[in-house]
Amino acid sequence: MTSAPQPPGVLGTAWLTAAQTLQAVVRVRRVVTLLLLVLGYAAVTFLLGNRAKEGMDLRVLYCTLAWWLVGTAILPFASMYFGVQAVHGDIEDRTSCYLFVRPIDRTGLLLGKWAAAAVLAVVTTCLTTAAPFFALAAQPGGWGDGVDMAALRTFVLAFALGAVAYVSVAVLFGALFRRPLVWSALFVVGLQMVTGNLPVSAGLRRLTITDPMRRLVLDGIEPDQRLTQLLWPAERRIGFDQIGQPVCDLLVLTCVTLLLAIWRYRRAEYDSRARD
Amino acid sequence: MRPDDALAPVLAFERVTRWYGHVVALMDVSFEVGREVVGLVGQNGVGKSTLMKLAAGLLRPSQGQVRVCGRDATTRAARSEVGYCPDFEALPEGCSGAHYVTNLLRYHGHGARSAAERARAVLQELGLGQHLDRSIGEYSKGMRQRVRLAQALAHEPRFVLLDEPMTGLDPVARSELAVTIRALPARGIGVLVSSHVLHELESVVDRVVLVHQGRLLASGRIGELRRLVPELPQRVRLVAARQRELAACLLQLPQVVAVNLTDRDQELQVTVQQPREFLRELTRLGASGSFVIEAVQMMDDNLASVFGHLVG
Numbered sequence: 006m007t008s009a010p011q012p013p014g015v016l017g018t019a020w021l022t023a024a025q026t027l028q029a030v031v032r033v034r035r036v037v038t039l040l041l042l043v044l045g046y047a048a049v050t051f052l053l054g055n056r057a058k059e060g061m062d063l064r065v066l067y068c069t070l071a072w073w074l075v076g077t078a079i080l081p082f083a084s085m086y087f088g089v090q091a092v093h094g095d096i097e098d099r100t101s102c103y104l105f106v107r108p109i110d111r112t113g114l115l116l117g118k119w120a121a122a123a124v125l126a127v128v129t130t131c132l133t134t135a136a137p138f139f140a141l142a143a144q145p146g147g148w149g150d151g152v153d154m155a156a157l158r159t160f161v162l163a164f165a166l167g168a169v170a171y172v173s174v175a176v177l178f179g180a181l182f183r184r185p186l187v188w189s190a191l192f193v194v195g196l197q198m199v200t201g202n203l204p205v206s207a208g209l210r211r212l213t214i215t216d217p218m219r220r221l222v223l224d225g226i227e228p229d230q231r232l233t234q235l236l237w238p239a240e241r242r243i244g245f246d247q248i249g250q251p252v253c254d255l256l257v258l259t260c261v262t263l264l265l266a267i268w269r270y271r272r273a274e275y276d277s278r279a280r281d
Numbered sequence: 282m283r284p285d286d287a288l289a290p291v292l293a294f295e296r297v298t299r300w301y302g303h304v305v306a307l308m309d310v311s312f313e314v315g316r317e318v319v320g321l322v323g324q325n326g327v328g329k330s331t332l333m334k335l336a337a338g339l340l341r342p343s344q345g346q347v348r349v350c351g352r353d354a355t356t357r358a359a360r361s362e363v364g365y366c367p368d369f370e371a372l373p374e375g376c377s378g379a380h381y382v383t384n385l386l387r388y389h390g391h392g393a394r395s396a397a398e399r400a401r402a403v404l405q406e407l408g409l410g411q412h413l414d415r416s417i418g419e420y421s422k423g424m425r426q427r428v429r430l431a432q433a434l435a436h437e438p439r440f441v442l443l444d445e446p447m448t449g450l451d452p453v454a455r456s457e458l459a460v461t462i463r464a465l466p467a468r469g470i471g472v473l474v475s476s477h478v479l480h481e482l483e484s485v486v487d488r489v490v491l492v493h494q495g496r497l498l499a500s501g502r503i504g505e506l507r508r509l510v511p512e513l514p515q516r517v518r519l520v521a522a523r524q525r526e527l528a529a530c531l532l533q534l535p536q537v538v539a540v541n542l543t544d545r546d547q548e549l550q551v552t553v554q555q556p557r558e559f560l561r562e563l564t565r566l567g568a569s570g571s572f573v574i575e576a577v578q579m580m581d582d583n584l585a586s587v588f589g590h591l592v593g
Contacts, residue, residue, distance in 0.1 A: 029375060029376065098373075100373055102339060103365075104388070106338065106360055108358065110357065274339065276334065
């Protein structure tokens, strides 16, 4: 006699959901498009480095590009998009009801979607952070003190943690709002790009993801005065005693937003008719 | 299935009320569904889909209780007993029907292989055998409907909710779906099905639940409901020789309200009150040998006329 199959628990559901979400999203055409974009970005960076290396240390160029292009534009927008789509996409197209009628806990569903979006965001971020680095590293003469692998490690770590934090916020928005992409855009532009760049004296910036991410970067790359000003124009005299605990700050933010998202996702009815 | 399970209701609404803000969608609704096919009938916006979602555990009642197989409908244990086919077409476009049903079956605890085998078997049973691995984006409306039905049936639930399952299907697909639905109670599955196509629902259901403006208007077998409204005049079609003489004779009966001669030869249409008494009189008339009545057909003994009369 065979026993009836038992529905998975929270972790089992999360694993299944993450795998199924990634399977649905990762298509050959999309991967090829992403790789082509990254290669194009690397090629442009290579040309830029080739022209700039006479008057500028390529380390400074890489750090500036990585921070302003990836850290404050590609990373937040891509992560927020992945997070929102993972949670809100099937609510919007109404296919979520096929999942909500299954004998599983919604906590597992949400964690799975979060994990899948986080993987996508981290991979995208790592590719867009590493590609320009290697494009510039191909011109070793332009690096004052030699190619700085530590800078790459620092940016990858900071951006990976930042991507996970952004995805958590996006997941919360996806569970909370009817127009999460609009709220995400406001969040990135209003809170990350504006508030996050306020000087140290503005305590409000500590509520952002940009701030701990930048403190982590500054701590890792140990910039000179010029690079510090390039990375944080509003703050001219950052002291290393002001670095604080950026990893801890990012983890707290990630956990708090994720818990709020789970609380909301478990309780909400997401009635498709009411949304019409 | 335990012997006592056969009689236990698979769905029970106990004085259920549901509000959306200040709008009352359902008011004090109570009924039960056993291992039978029950039709849910009502106009647009009277609360049919709300009722379906409450039964599926997607919504919580504002008051009262919804129980599936004796358990609160919103619990995981209850959800493992329910199959839900919603009233909208949405399905993920990028994957195949077999892949999608397999994915959903995994949430019921099936391993990858057993889920895939079960999904393919159910889709094959529903006539999608040739298209198992085609992308859902390429499916026709009828094929999508079968995928939605398959995901509701694949985990072998004890109770299935079908919200407007006939919508958008061609006549052949409708008739096949009706046969599929009719076969479910024999497998121990209770069904609650809603539809606007009343005559099709009529051929499928054992009982109906009539909902109007958020309230349960009536429930029971169609014949029983018809008897609940004896004052409703009913049309009877008769085929007999000497139709004009018969019409004059019928007009003498107290139950007859009107007699119409139709264009067809030997046919007349009689509007009557108290149809049982009328049929008794008609039998007496036939037995006396005065008239040869070849056919009698009750034209309004159907769901549409009962529903139309009840909701005005």
